[in-house]
Amino acid sequence: MVLLDCRVEERRSTPNGEPPMLRSAKLYRLWWPLALALIALIFAIVVLIIFLRLESWPARTARQSTAELERLGKNLRAAFIDIAHLQPRITINDRVYMEQTTPVSELVVLSRRIEVEHELLHTWAGSSKRVKLHGTFIAKAGFDLRKGLSINIRPNEIIMQLPHAQILGVEQQQVDVLAFENGLWNRISGQDVQSELSVLPELAWKKAAQSELPAEAEETLRQQLEQRIHTAQPLHLVFKDEKKSE
Numbered sequence: 001m002v003l004l005d006c007r008v009e010e011r012r013s014t015p016n017g018e019p020p021m022l023r024s025a026k027l028y029r030l031w032w033p034l035a036l037a038l039i040a041l042i043f044a045i046v047v048l049i050i051f052l053r054l055e056s057w058p059a060r061t062a063r064q065s066t067a068e069l070e071r072l073g074k075n076l077r078a079a080f081i082d083i084a085h086l087q088p089r090i091t092i093n094d095r096v097y098m099e100q101t102t103p104v105s106e107l108v109v110l111s112r113r114i115e116v117e118h119e120l121l122h123t124w125a126g127s128s129k130r131v132k133l134h135g136t137f138i139a140k141a142g143f144d145l146r147k148g149l150s151i152n153i154r155p156n157e158i159i160m161q162l163p164h165a166q167i168l169g170v171e172q173q174q175v176d177v178l179a180f181e182n183g184l185w186n187r188i189s190g191q192d193v194q195s196e197l198s199v200l201p202e203l204a205w206k207k208a209a210q211s212e213l214p215a216e217a218e219e220t221l222r223q224q225l226e227q228r229i230h231t232a233q234p235l236h237l238v239f240k241d242e243k244k245s246e
Helices: 002-012 020-084 190-209 213-228
Strands: 089-092 095-098 106-124 127-144 150-153 158-162 166-181 235-239
Touching: 020 150, 106 166, 106 190, 106 213, 127 190, 127 213, 166 190, 166 213, 190 213, 213 235
Parallel strands: 089 150, 158 235
Antiparallel strands: 089 095, 106 127, 127 166, 150 158
16 A cells, blocks of 8 residues: 555656646746736837827828818819919918919900990981991900919818909901981081991990999809819909909
């Protein structure tokens, strides 16, 4: 019986004489601090990365915002070159981005046919002469770019300043003689005809200025810009001067 107990005791012992449970406890005490240190290191790295991202977020956001506004400024420049054949003065957050170039001084937006009539009736010593003319003109409405055109792009809005639309000109298309009657001794002279011809453009200009053509030209420009430029910011057109009545 004594010999058997000694053999059993020898089988339960490790080669170096230490029990298995004691050796496991030593390994646990050795690796546990290392695992904690590794977890703490990983946590510190994650916190550092998050901190650096948060710290650089305003700068990155500002760079992205500025790049987006500059892209919008280029789109506005291209739109105005197509519409008006000019580059407007563009500012981004009140900082000049592009200076204005004006190869043309006027921007015609809208044209309309205008018809007018005028009659000369003159009686002298019982003799009457009569001239009646009918004129067809094309009235052109738009903007005088010599008065300035500027665009200010901001993160929340786009402000475009330009003069009010006005009648830029009338072009004669046709003149019809409706009446040409001489008196017996009161004859129609060349001066009479020339005077009547000079009155027709003045009447056409006055009629065009009194119409809604300038206001329609402003609305037409607004629609053209909205169709060409698709932005999240609202586009505000600010007209700097009073409308002219020619």
